[in-house]
Amino acid sequence: MSAAIELKGLCVATRDHRLLLDDISLALERGTTTAILGRSGSGKTTLLRAVNRTVEPTGGEVLVNGADVRNLDPIGLRRGMGYVIQEAGLFPHFTVVRNVAIVLEAMGRPLQEREMRSTELLASVGLDPTIFARRYPHQLSGGQRQRVSVARALAADPGILLMDEPFGALDPLTRAEMQDMQRTLLARLGKTVLLVTHDLDEALYLADRIVLISEGKLIADLAPDAFMRSAQPDVEAYVRAYRRGESRTSKLAASREAQG
C-alpha cells in the first residue's frame, strides 16, 4: 500500500546554500495524524511547504499518493490538501461563508453548491450558520476564526490536511476545545494529517506518530508512548521541558508531606 505522503531524502536549501531540511525521509500512512515537533526555526514549516510545493525541494523527492509532486500541477495539488495556519489567515474582506468556500469558488463551482457546503461545514465545526455565515473575520473570536479556518480546509473534501501550529495562538481552554473538535472530526472523516506544532501535549493528544526535527534533521520518528519513553537525548530534553511543571509540583507535594 502506498503512503498518502512520502518524503524520500528531502533536502531544502536557501539560495545561499544553507540547509533548511537535511535528508528527511518519512512516510505518512493514509488516515493517520503525524505531528512534526521541533523548536521554532527547526524546519517544520519548510517541510509542510515542501509537501504542497510552495517550497521547491533542492534534493530528494516528495510523493503524494505515490506521485512525485514535481510532476503534478501545483494548483491542483494544493486544492487537494486542506491548509490551516496559526493566525487562521482568513480573508478579511470575505464573509465567513465565502471564506469557507473559497477553494470551491476558485474551482468554479456554482454559488448554490458553495453556500450549501459552507453552511454544512460551519455546523460541523460547531458554528451556527444562522449566526456566523454573514459575519466578517474581525467579528469573530480567535477560536471561532480557527474553526472557520478548519472548515475552509475541509471544503473541497481533500484527503490530506496540512496544519501549521493551528491552535498555537489560542488560550489553553480554547485550544483544548479545538483539539477535541479536531479529534472528533478526524475520527469521522479519516483524513491524513500533517500537523506542525511545538506543543508536545498537542502532539500526544492528536497524533498517531511524533516526528522530532532539529536544525533540519530528523531526530526521531516514534509512536507517542515510545516517544515519552525514548532515551534519545534530544527527545528526552523535549519531554523533560514538557514535564517541568509537573515534576516541580510533585516535589512540592512530597516536601509538604515530609513536613507532616
Next chain:
Amino acid sequence: MTAFLRQYGASIATLTMEHLWLTGAAMLFATCIAVPAGILLTRSQRLAKPVMAVVNVLQTIPSLAMFGFLLPLPWIGDRAARIAIMALIAYALLPILRNTYAGIREIDRSVIEVSRAIGLTDMQRLIKIELPLAAPFILAGLRTATVTCIGVATIAAAVGAGGLGELIFRGVASVDSRLVLAGAVPAAALALLADGALGLLERRLKPPAAEGTGL
C-alpha cells in the same frame, strides 16, 4: 459681477470642460500604466527600487520646465493637448504607482501565504484577494494624482493647450484679478470636488475589518 459673468461665462464653461478633458485623459492613461506597473513591481522586487527612483525624478521636474521639455519632441510636440496630457501623465504616475505597490505589499503575509497554499492561481489571487484589499490604497493614490493634475493642468495654457489656465495667464498679462479668479476658482472647485468624490469612494471600498470592530 453679472456683466463680467455675461461676458466670460461661456468661455469659463468651455475652458472648464477643456480642463476636465485634459485631466481626465491624463488620469486614464496614467492609471492604465501605473496600476499594472505597480502590480508588476510587487512580483519582481528587484525592479521596484530603480523604477520608483525614475518616477520619483519625474515628479520633481518643475511643471513649466516639463512642458518645455516635451515641446520639441516628435509627434507629442505637434499638438498642445498632447504635450499637456503627456506632462500630466508624468506627474500622475508616481502617486498611483507607489500606492498600488505599497497597497499590495502591505497585505498581511499570512493572507497571501494562505491564498497560495489553498491553490488560488496567480490571477485569482490578484483579482479576488490582492486588488480588493489594496483598493483603498490605490484609490488614495488616484485621488492625490487627480488633485495634482487639476492643479498642474492650469500651466498647460502656457503651451496653448487651453484649460482654465488660459484665464489665469490672460488675467496676469492684463493685470485683471477678476480674470485670474475666473480661472483659479473653478480650478480649485474642480480639485475639491474630485478630492471629495474619490474620498467617498475610497471609504466605501475599505474592507469591513478596517472600519473598526463591533459585533
